[in-house]
Amino acid sequence: MKAAKRLDDLGMSKIRLLSAKAQEMRAQGRQMYMFTMGQPDFATPRYIIDACEKALEDGFTTYPAYEGPLVFRQAVCDKYERDNGLKFDPKQVISTCGAAQAAYLVLTSFLDPEDEVLVPNPMYNIYENIAGVCGAKAVKYSLREENDFQIDLDEFKSLITDKTKMIVICSPNNPIGGVLTKENLEGVAEIVADKDILICSDEIYERLVYDGTKAVSPASIPSLRDKTIIINGFSKAFSMTGWRVGYIITPEQYFEKLYVHTGLQVSGIPAFVLQAAAVALNDEEKYNTVEKMRVEFEERRNYFVGEINKTKHFSCKMPKGAFYIFMNIKKTGMTSEEFVDWLVENYGIVMVTGTIFGSEGEGFVRISYASSMDDIQAACKILHEADKALDK
Ligand SMILES: Cc1ncc(COP(=O)(O)O)c(C=O)c1O
Known part of the structure; x- marks a missing residue:
């Protein structure tokens, strides 16, 4: 077959x-x-392993809610308020099996055959592959060394068509380690201001920045706030690659479809892992x-x-x-x-x-x-x- x-x-x-x-x-x-x-x-830091052991002993071994428990979703909101100055409601958060499933969930929930999604070139290639599975076309925008790995806004603008449904942004980026400036993202915001286009912002590396650089979330640009779905996770900053835990933060209007769809994909993330992930965020400053x-x-x-x-x-x-x-x-x-x-x-x-x-x-x-x-x-x-x- x-x-x-x-x-x-x-x-x-x-x-x-x-x-x-x-x-x-x-x-x-x-x-x-x-x-x-x-x-x-x-x-993985000891305090997170201890929290996981405790969660297992406390009986967090049954089916989790698809979106994860409130303690986890609240911890995500508190983290974004603390680190990124962005206020979200736990009703906007859904736990995922790493950022990888988050990407699968977001793209497969919005892309129809023939739709176009703008993805960076170069870029960790799951986004292009997932777009392909949807029958959608990944249209590449360049991040070039001579341009300090920033988005070339003229090229970017020329790639947007009536079929463009989504733009993937990843900053800091894999494989180049480039971080987009606020000005560069504001340029993107201007281009999409009057368009019905979603931003899928992969922020998995946002805590790993150097020389005093700060990663800017597109969601912090007012006109992009309601257009942006954030993807993040624990693999990189917390050294938790094997735990397979991440999350999305979505404008509330998309929550229901994403919730039902993730139920079909993974039926929730292990309950004890989510308890430990909440502790990872809540106690991070302490450790x-x-x-x-x-x-x-x-x-x-x-x-x-x-x-x-x-x-x-x-x-x-x-x-x-x-x-x-x-x-x-x-x-x-x-x-x-x-x-x-x-x-x-x-x-x-x-x-x-x-x-x-x-x-x-x-x-x-x-x-x-x-x-x-x-x-x-x-x-x-x-x-x-x-x-x-x-x-x-
Ligand atoms: C840009 C980017 N997004 C997502 C992922 C997937 O991360 P996770 O381990 O949370 O699934 C990776 C992993 O390398 C990545 O580089």
Whole structure:
């Protein structure tokens, strides 16, 4: 039996395939340095694990409400008020199985065949794939290095048509680590002001920002407030990738459909996980764990970027957020795919091909610095050797 036609364009995740190949080489005894996975290398903070154990003992083991308990939704609202200065009502919040299901829920709830959705190029590619499953068209807007990874508003405006139903914004962005400025987002707001277009704002990296940068939510721009559905989660800032917990915050008018639809997709998120996630948010300031991890990421970023920019053939902008460096390899004369293969085979360093994230990724590779400083230092030494070898 052939799978449904709408799945025709779906293939295995190339990042996972690349990681599997590197693991295989490691199993054969090769020393490998992996900078592929967008997964913090820290343990989940102890106070969250304790809260989960307590929740299990307290009997939070039955079916949860589809949208999650009030304690969780209130914790999300309190977090947005505290960190982002945005007031929401718990009636606007729905728990999800990570930001990934949140993206699936939002896109599949609004996109019909032939609709168009604007997505960044480059971008973590679930959005394009989910649009494809809906039979909708992902129209790419560029985030280019020479434009400091900001939205080119002229290009952006030219891509909007009568079929545009949604715009995906992701700041800080995966794979480039770029953070959109308030002015840039205000430019977007102006363009969509008189249009019936939804903004889907992926804010999964909003706590991981550096050099005093603040990630601005489109929802904080008054004219976008009622057009924006926020996606966020616990995987990155709280190092909770395996817990599979996230949420959306939606204008109230969309709540009912999203609630019913998520019921069909996941029937709620494990009750004990939601209790622990609420504690993660409520007690965060007390334990300061997000900040401790953020500071460590910032140190690694500074070191890695410094070393890359000492080389002759590689360069990068200082990324303002997330834990990715988008390294320019154009001076090597190789395509991004050739470079990744060359580096893996000859030097045991694994990075992700930029083109996985869209055509704007050609000439770039993504480095995740969610790896130990020891690995980063060892890999940078090897990277200098690779750089010298390119001279020969
Ligand atoms: C931009 C972006 N959105 C969503 C996700 C999914 O995150 P989660 O683990 O919460 O499903 C990722 C994961 O890498 C991501 O980079």
